[in-house]
Amino acid sequence: MSGKLQIKLVKSLSGRKPEHKVIASVLGLKRMNQVVEHNDIPSIRGMVNKINYLLHVEELA
Numbered sequence: 001m002s003g004k005l006q007i008k009l010v011k012s013l014s015g016r017k018p019e020h021k022v023i024a025s026v027l028g029l030k031r032m033n034q035v036v037e038h039n040d041i042p043s044i045r046g047m048v049n050k051i052n053y054l055l056h057v058e059e060l061a
Contacts, residue, residue, distance in 0.1 A: 004060040005044060008035045011054045020051050029055075 009029040013021050027047055028036040038044045040059065048057055 003040045005038050005040050005048065006035060006058040006060055007038060007048060008033065008056045008058075009054060010056045013054070016054070020054070023047050023051050024054065 007027060007029070009024065009032055012032055013024055024030075027038065027044075028034075037060070048055060
């Protein structure tokens with residue numbers, strides 16, 4: 001788990017639970033199709049797992 005994650009927001013945040021909107025903003029995702037990179041650590045994985053239905057996640061080496 002020492003690599004990086006490339007996270008892309010593929011579904012809109014409108015109409016989602018407020019908690020899920022907050023998680024997306026903490027991850028740095030504001031717009032659809034926006035891509036961010038984060039270190040692959042348990043706290044980031046937990047956030048990604050909560051809103052995985054909104055995201056496309058790719059593991060980078």
